[in-house]
Amino acid sequence: xxxxxxxxxxxxVYYGAKKAIDNVSIxxxxxxxxxxxxxSGCGKSTFLRSLNRMxxxxxxxxxxxxxxxxxxxxxxxxxxxVALRARVGMVFQKPNPFPKSxxxxxxxxxxxxxxxxxxxxxxxVIESSLTKAGLWDEVKDRLSDAGTALSGGxxxxxCIARAIAVSxxxxxxxxxxxxxxxxxTAKIEELIDELKENYAIVIVTHSMQQAxxxxxxxxxxxxxxxxxxxxxxxxxxxxxxEKTKDYITGRYG
Amino acid sequence: MSNNSTFSxxxxxxxxxxxxxxxxxxKLIGLGAIVLSLAFLALLLFIMMHSGLxxxxxxxxxxxxxTDPHVAGIWSAAKGSILTMLVTLLLSFPMGxxxxxxxxxxxxxxxxxxxxxxxxxxxxxxxxxxxxxxGLAVFINTLNLPRSSPLVGGLTLxxxxxxxxxxxxxxxxxxxxxxIRDAALAVGASKVQAVFxxxxxLALPGILTGTIIGMARAxxxxxxxxxxxxxxxxxxxPGGITDPSSVLPMQIFLWSDEIDKAFVQNTSAAIIxxxxxxxxMNGLAIYLRNKFEVRW
Amino acid sequence: xxxxxxxAFDSEIGQLRGLVAEMGGLAEVAIRxxxxxxxxxxxxxxxxxxxxxxxxxxLEAEVDRLAVRTIALRAPMADDLRDxxxxxxxxxxxxxxxxxxxxxxKRVNALEGRYKIEPVTLVxxxxxxxxxxxxxxxNAYGSRDATLAVExxxxxxxxxxxxxxxxxxxxxxxMENPATITSAAQLLFIARNLERIxxxxxNVAEMVxxxxxxxxxxxxxxxxxxxxxxxx
Numbered sequence: 001x002x003x004x005x006x007x008x009x010x011x012x013v014y015y016g017a018k019k020a021i022d023n024v025s026i027x028x029x030x031x032x033x034x035x036x037x038x039x040s041g042c043g044k045s046t047f048l049r050s051l052n053r054m055x056x057x058x059x060x061x062x063x064x065x066x067x068x069x070x071x072x073x074x075x076x077x078x079x080x081x082v083a084l085r086a087r088v089g090m091v092f093q094k095p096n097p098f099p100k101s102x103x104x105x106x107x108x109x110x111x112x113x114x115x116x117x118x119x120x121x122x123x124x125v126i127e128s129s130l131t132k133a134g135l136w137d138e139v140k141d142r143l144s145d146a147g148t149a150l151s152g153g154x155x156x157x158x159c160i161a162r163a164i165a166v167s168x169x170x171x172x173x174x175x176x177x178x179x180x181x182x183x184x185t186a187k188i189e190e191l192i193d194e195l196k197e198n199y200a201i202v203i204v205t206h207s208m209q210q211a212x213x214x215x216x217x218x219x220x221x222x223x224x225x226x227x228x229x230x231x232x233x234x235x236x237x238x239x240x241x242e243k244t245k246d247y248i249t250g251r252y253g
Numbered sequence: 254m255s256n257n258s259t260f261s262x263x264x265x266x267x268x269x270x271x272x273x274x275x276x277x278x279x280k281l282i283g284l285g286a287i288v289l290s291l292a293f294l295a296l297l298l299f300i301m302m303h304s305g306l307x308x309x310x311x312x313x314x315x316x317x318x319x320t321d322p323h324v325a326g327i328w329s330a331a332k333g334s335i336l337t338m339l340v341t342l343l344l345s346f347p348m349g350x351x352x353x354x355x356x357x358x359x360x361x362x363x364x365x366x367x368x369x370x371x372x373x374x375x376x377x378x379x380x381x382x383x384x385x386x387x388g389l390a391v392f393i394n395t396l397n398l399p400r401s402s403p404l405v406g407g408l409t410l411x412x413x414x415x416x417x418x419x420x421x422x423x424x425x426x427x428x429x430x431x432x433i434r435d436a437a438l439a440v441g442a443s444k445v446q447a448v449f450x451x452x453x454x455l456a457l458p459g460i461l462t463g464t465i466i467g468m469a470r471a472x473x474x475x476x477x478x479x480x481x482x483x484x485x486x487x488x489x490x491p492g493g494i495t496d497p498s499s500v501l502p503m504q505i506f507l508w509s510d511e512i513d514k515a516f517v518q519n520t521s522a523a524i525i526x527x528x529x530x531x532x533x534m535n536g537l538a539i540y541l542r543n544k545f546e547v548r549w
Numbered sequence: 550x551x552x553x554x555x556x557a558f559d560s561e562i563g564q565l566r567g568l569v570a571e572m573g574g575l576a577e578v579a580i581r582x583x584x585x586x587x588x589x590x591x592x593x594x595x596x597x598x599x600x601x602x603x604x605x606x607x608l609e610a611e612v613d614r615l616a617v618r619t620i621a622l623r624a625p626m627a628d629d630l631r632d633x634x635x636x637x638x639x640x641x642x643x644x645x646x647x648x649x650x651x652x653x654x655k656r657v658n659a660l661e662g663r664y665k666i667e668p669v670t671l672v673x674x675x676x677x678x679x680x681x682x683x684x685x686x687x688n689a690y691g692s693r694d695a696t697l698a699v700e701x702x703x704x705x706x707x708x709x710x711x712x713x714x715x716x717x718x719x720x721x722x723x724m725e726n727p728a729t730i731t732s733a734a735q736l737l738f739i740a741r742n743l744e745r746i747x748x749x750x751x752n753v754a755e756m757v758x759x760x761x762x763x764x765x766x767x768x769x770x771x772x773x774x775x776x777x778x779x780x781x
Contacts, residue, residue: 057438059362086441096432098451108450109440159436166441209624236626238763248626250558251551 005030005170005200006051006088011065013046013055020046022224023065028170030200033192035215035232037208039252042221044204048172051202052088053081069170086113089163093175095155097147097162102139105147105158106130109166125165133161134191153184160191171195173203177210189214208248212236220244301528305521313522317488318504322515325508327523329490333403333483333498334472334530340407340494341414341471346464348411349418353460356419357426358448377416384413385480393481401482401497409477414467421463425456458542465538469531475502501527561619562629565612565636566691572608572643573687575601577680579650580746584676586657587739588669598654605647612640628760635760639690642749642756646683649742649749656735669736671718672743675711678704679743682750686757695761698754702768708747715740 006028013021021043028034028051036044046055053074055061067074074084086109098105106126109115116122126143130136135157139145147158156176163171173192177185192201192214205211211218212232219229220243228235228244239245246252259265316326352373360366388409392398398405429452437447478484483503491498499507501523508520553559579598586594616637619625625633682701689697716737723733751769758766 052439054435054439057434082441082443084441085439090435090439092432092435092439094432096430096436098433098436099455108437108442112440112442112446112450162436162440208626212626237630239627245627246551249629250553250555252554 003030004028005070006202007066007068008047008051009066009068011047011050011063011067013043013050014060014062014064015046015058016060020224021050024221024224024226026219026226026229028200028202029217030169031196031198032216033196033201033203033214035211035218036202036204036221037206037211037218037247038221038227039247040206041223043224044219044221045174047221048174048202048204049090051170051172052085052090054085054090056081086166087168088170088172089166089168090172090174091156091159091163091176094179095152095159097150097155097158099146099148101144102130102147102150102158103143106161106165109162113166115166129161129165130158132164132195133157134187134194135161151184153180153187156180156184156188157191160188160195164195168199170200170202173201175204175206178206185210208236220247222247298528301521301524303521304518305523305525308518308522309525313519314526317490318486318499318507319488322511322513322519325516325519327501327504327519327526329487330499330501330504330523331526332490333406333487334500336403336491336494336498337406337410337478337500338468338472340403341410342464342468344407344411345414345418345467349415349464350422350460352415353419353422353426354448354453357423358444358452373416373419377420379413380476381413381474382476382480384409385477387412388477388481399495399497401485401499403491403494403496403498405481406478406483406498406500407494409481410471410474413474413477414471417467417470418460418464421466422456422460425459425463426452428459429455454545458545461541461545462538465534465541469534469538472500472530472534473502473527475506478503501530555623558623558625558629561615561623562625562632565615565619565633568608568612568615569636569639569643570687570691572605572612572640572647573683573690575605575608576643576646576650577683577687579605579647580653580676580680580683583650583653583657584673586654587660588673590657590660592658595654595657599651602647602651605644609640609644612636628763631760631763635690635756638756639753642752646746646749649746653739653742656739659735660732671711671715672736672739675708675715675740675743678708678711679746679750682708682747683753686750686753689754690757690760693757693761695758698757698761699766699768701754702751702766705747705751705769708744712740712744 004027007026008028009025011021011024012019024047036048038044049055050063051067051074055063063075069084069088072079074088098108100108103126106129107116107122110122110125116125127136127140130139135154138154139150139158147155150158156179160171160176177188180188189210192203195201196216203211203214205214215232217230218232218235220227220235220239220241222243228239228241230240235244236248239248312324313326314331315328316324317329318327319325356366356370356373360369388405392405392408393400398408433451433455434447437451438444442450478500483499484507485497485499486507487497487499505520505523505527508516508523579601582594582598585591586598616633619633620630623629682704685697685704686701688694689701719733719737719740723730755766755769758764
């Protein structure tokens with residue numbers, strides 16, 4: 001099932017006078033993992049953040065062009081960024097659980113959006129989110145412990161559970177494993193593989209091996225441009241563009 | 254690269270010895286500075302304790318001011334201080350915190366806002382007697398509020414304390430890492446929700462510390478309260494915030510002016526009480542800060 | 550092509566390619582010497598060819614080791630990956646080419662003076678083609694030349710035609726001169742070996758094409774190999 005979830009057309013992103021993203025058009029499909037790769041400063045994180053309007057929080061950031069979620073322009077004045085972010089969730093590079101209990105971490109989103117009407121419903125949402133994030137068995141007996149007391153890998157899974165709890169349609173991940181050890185990384189990659197059945201996942205990563213392991217489609221960014229976008233297996237065995245080839249074979253720079 | 258020979262040469266050893274000697278010298282000087290300043294403090298405390306401890310009895314603590322030094326007590330001044338502090342707190346804390354939140358989280362970058370920021374920073378450095386003049390002119394002369402009351406005293410001190418709370422509040426809010434805000438926004442919280450549900454609780458210890466330090470300063474202020482007339486001879490403790498009253502530092506000042514040598518003991522005792530008050534407030538600051546501190 | 554940022558990677562790929570080139574050179578020599586030994590009935594030379602095959606086997610093992618090591622340590626991608634996989638497969642094929650040359654050399658003794666058969670004159674020419682295919686395909690490998698690789702694949706047809714002709718004339722010869730059956734049979738095997746060498750060179754050409762372009766060559770599918778049905 002690959003119907004298109006997010007479409008970007010001729011998107012430019014400016015930070016003040018500096019152009020960070022130049023004329024990028026891309027289709028992100030549902031049910032698969034799309035990876036954004038590229039050298040530092042190529043704009044992949046910037047573009048990711050413009051998919052859920054997190055760039056709105058940065059003074060001087062400006063996005064032109066169209067980004068459509070199920071056909072609706074997310075930058076239209078009729079689209080409320082707060083509602084958008086419940087549909088397009090984000091997980092960050094450094095795990096950032098709220099300094100509250102594990103329960104409260106996951107409950108916050110559903111609570112402010114009014115997704116659970118009773119304690120029982122909320123408990124069910126918490127359990128389901130933590131289970132989907134592969135964390136339930138490890139924390140079910142200590143839901144009132146501080147979220148920050150967990151290990152790095154567990155914290156990141158908690159952040160994923162928090163994002164899932166509001167039932168998003170798309171999950172954006174900005175280098176989710178770069179602060180984690182290899183075992184925690186592997187667990188999260190396995191989790192991403194399971195999650196893709198139900199969400200459209202976009203992951204920004206510095207590790208080409210991770211992009212190769214985890215994604216079905218890969219987009220290579222370079223200096224704000226989308227250089228190549230295609231099936232992951234094709235990109236890594238036979239890329240079309242010279243720049244892509246140089247980057248993935250380690251001939252870059 | 255003969256590392257070995259460089260590090261074992263006599264020239265290197267001499268240099269090393271000099272560096273160690275400089276470090277020892279500095280440690281000595283630093284220690285000396287601390288000892289000197291603490292010595293002065295200790296001397297002050299000793300003098301106060303020596304002359305005042307004898308006068309600290311229940312009569313003193315519960316009695317009101319009187320022309321007779323042996324009967325005079327500090328209760329009315331203490332009650333006046335408490336009421337004034339209450340008014341100051343209730344006015345300056347909400348104003349200061351909300352102003353800090355607005356300036357840090359919501360205000361757009363513009364010339365006007367920069368002007369506001371500069372003004373608030375400068376207000377914190379204005380001599381307190383100016384606030385007294387302001388209080389006299391606005392609260393007493395224009396608004397006709399009761400002279401020498403905790404209400405006016407509190408209003409004046411609130412004006413003085415608010416900039417301190419704004420500054421410490423802004424620093425506390427600035428210290429909250431942006432990752433917390435990002436996390437809240439990413440889950441679909443509005444800006445206001447992110448600030449009040451997440452940023453403020455984390456900034457609270459810093460805000461509280463700044464508030465209590467500001468309040469402690471206000472507790473010891475004499476000059477502005479002089480201007481608004483809280484130097485009268487008050488015999489009965491104030492019933493409410495509109496009754497005329499005095500404050501502790503004012504009482505100390507008035508007694509120190511008395512010719513009767515018997516008042517010396519009262520003055521010293523009052524100073525001890527004021528110091529205890531301040532110690533308690535600072536202790537409260539530390540306790541509250543530790544209680545609300547959340548590790549992230 | 551720009552160098553890898555990690556220079557050791559470049560040197561490892563270079564080593565791999567060097568080993569394959571060395572194997573190719575040895576295989577060429579083996580073919581040439583085997584045919585020379587055959588034509589001049591030089592049993593010593595034939596013995597040398599048989600002994601030299603051990604070197605080819607050793608080199609193949611080394612290529613195996615180096616390829617596995619490179620994959621484990623460098624995680625090669627795109628054309629680097631195709632290069633390494635190609636080197637691995639090509640070394641195996643060249644080792645088999647060497648085996649066929651050795652096989653030809655072994656039969657020199659069996660012919661023993663009974664080589665004055667008319668069809669034998671075709672063999673050196675056929676060997677020339679096979680040898681040239683091996684040489685050219687290794688050149689194509691060295692310079693990543695997909696066009697040359699395709700050309701080598703086409704040349705296999707000529708080799709097959711030679712084999713057809715040789716097969717029929719040997720059959721005819723055997724039917725007319727039953728006394729020469731032993732020698733003729735040996736020659737049949739020798740010709741078969743040369744034809745197989747050509748097929749293997751074609752395999753190498755396909756791998757060279759894939760390493761250079763990332764696509765699979767369809768040239769061979771369009772050719773007709775009818776040696777299976779060749780009859781007198």
